[in-house]
Amino acid sequence: DAEITQSPRHKITETGRQVTLACHQTWNHNNMFWYRQDLGHGLRLIHYSYGVQDTNKGEVSDGYSVSRSNTEDLPLTLESAASSQTSVYFCASSPGNEQFFGPGTRLTVL
Amino acid sequence: RKEVEQDPGPFNVPEGATVAFNCTYSNSASQSFFWYRQDCRKEPKLLMSVYSSGNEDGRFTAQLNRASQYISLLIRDSKLSDSATYHCVVNTLDDMRFGAGTRLTVKP
Numbered sequence: 001d002a003e004i005t006q007s008p009r010h011k012i013t014e015t016g017r018q019v020t021l022a023c024h025q026t027w028n029h030n031n032m033f034w035y036r037q038d039l040g041h042g043l044r045l046i047h048y049s050y051g052v053q054d055t056n057k058g059e060v061s062d063g064y065s066v067s068r069s070n071t072e073d074l075p076l077t078l079e080s081a082a083s084s085q086t087s088v089y090f091c092a093s094s095p096g097n098e099q100f101f102g103p104g105t106r107l108t109v110l
Numbered sequence: 111r112k113e114v115e116q117d118p119g120p121f122n123v124p125e126g127a128t129v130a131f132n133c134t135y136s137n138s139a140s141q142s143f144f145w146y147r148q149d150c151r152k153e154p155k156l157l158m159s160v161y162s163s164g165n166e167d168g169r170f171t172a173q174l175n176r177a178s179q180y181i182s183l184l185i186r187d188s189k190l191s192d193s194a195t196y197h198c199v200v201n202t203l204d205d206m207r208f209g210a211g212t213r214l215t216v217k218p
Binding site for chain 2: 033035040041042043044045058059090097098099101102103104
């Protein structure tokens with residue numbers, strides 16, 4: 001069955017380190033998204049992509065980057081992790097309106 | 111002011127109750143609207159899209175009022191399995207905005 005996966009599921013890192021979160025989908029969707037979820041804020045859009053080589057900034061993109069070299073993957077990189085980036089990160093893909101979410105990555109920055 | 115505002119909740123209701131969630135959005139250019147459900151420590155999943163004419167899916171009814179920039183979700187005959195957080199989601203061109211979510215607990 002087609003699916004969307006994220007790895008790692010849990011990550012603890014230190015302030016200042018570079019961290020990359022992986023997102024892989026097998027639906028062949030062109031649209032992919034990264035969100036973070038914090039208490040009291042719901043999900044906030046970090047970056048999104050509408051196809052290979054296309055990337056766009058979302059509402060809270062500072063300190064994050066993405067690249068889209070193929071249809072299946074949209075890795076999210078924290079260039080220099082900060083404690084404020086401790087959060088749960090969700091990746092999603094979409095053929096159009098409905099978004100399908102991965103299981104999430106819980107990131108702790110100490 | 112947040113772009114998408116929801117009832118803060120939590121809502122604690124008995125089984126069989128009817129419960130209504132409300133949501134307002136600030137961007138009049140918003141084009142599509144949804145309710146997503148999220149179980150504890152799980153990913154959000156689409157519950158239903160919301161159309162101007164209103165739409166119903168079993169015990170769930172969603173309404174959209176574009177003039178008032180208001181969205182609602184009505185759950186009738188609540189079940190224990192309806193316990194979750196419900197997010198109002200508004201799509202404006204390339205921007206998908208989630209409300210903070212309203213937590214519902216249905217008790218026996």
